[in-house]
Amino acid sequence: MDGINTCLSPVTFRWDHHPRSVGLARRALCATLSDWGLVTAEDAALVVLSELLSNAVVHAQVPPGAQVETRFVRGADEVRIEVHDASPEPPKAVNADGLDCGGRGLHLVEVLAKSWGTSFRDGPGKVVWAEVSATR
Numbered sequence: 001m002d003g004i005n006t007c008l009s010p011v012t013f014r015w016d017h018h019p020r021s022v023g024l025a026r027r028a029l030c031a032t033l034s035d036w037g038l039v040t041a042e043d044a045a046l047v048v049l050s051e052l053l054s055n056a057v058v059h060a061q062v063p064p065g066a067q068v069e070t071r072f073v074r075g076a077d078e079v080r081i082e083v084h085d086a087s088p089e090p091p092k093a094v095n096a097d098g099l100d101c102g103g104r105g106l107h108l109v110e111v112l113a114k115s116w117g118t119s120f121r122d123g124p125g126k127v128v129w130a131e132v133s134a135t136r
Contacts, residue, residue, distance in 0.1 A: 008036070008074045014067040015053070017060075022053050025070050029081070036074050041134035044112040045079055048130045051105035052083040052091075055128070060087035062125075078114065078133045086125040090118045 011032045015021035029049050033042050049070070056068045062085060069084035093106035109116050109130050116130035 011072045013070050015057075015070065017057055017062060017066060017068055019054070019057055021057060021068065022050055025049060025053050028070070029072060032072050033079065036079070038074070038077075038079055038134045041079055041132050045081060045132045048109050048112050048116075048132055049081050049083075051109050052081065052128050052130065055091050055105060056083050056085040056087075059091070060085040060089070060125075062086040075131070077135045078131050080129060080131045082127050082129045084121055084125060084127050086123075088124065088126060090126060091128055 011028075013025065013028055015025055026046050026049060029045060030042060033039055033045060038045075053068065053070060060068070066086045069082075071080075071082040071084065073080040073082070091106055093110075094104065112132065113130035114133050116128070119127050119129065121127045
């Protein structure tokens, strides 16, 4: 990530593995972006967070009691949104032209984020991350 502000620590939250956590995480991200003066990134960042966290909550097969972690990292003019879960399976985009009602979220992430991807993490599972610009 270019221009990480080392004066600000990442903001980390742990969420129950439940769909209601998505709304709670969205509110936490709004407050964080406001504190950081990055409200211009809010619309795109909220969609990206919703898609990444929904994927983790709905699709990640994890042990009972496992939580999902979100981490927000401030850059000079961007926010990095990370979703950590205990499943090693990477997210999979479906054909955007299909007739299914779901599965298009990663296409939205692709459009709204400067970049996104997955990486390993300490412990079991993966991190799915996306960087959203405040100057877009």
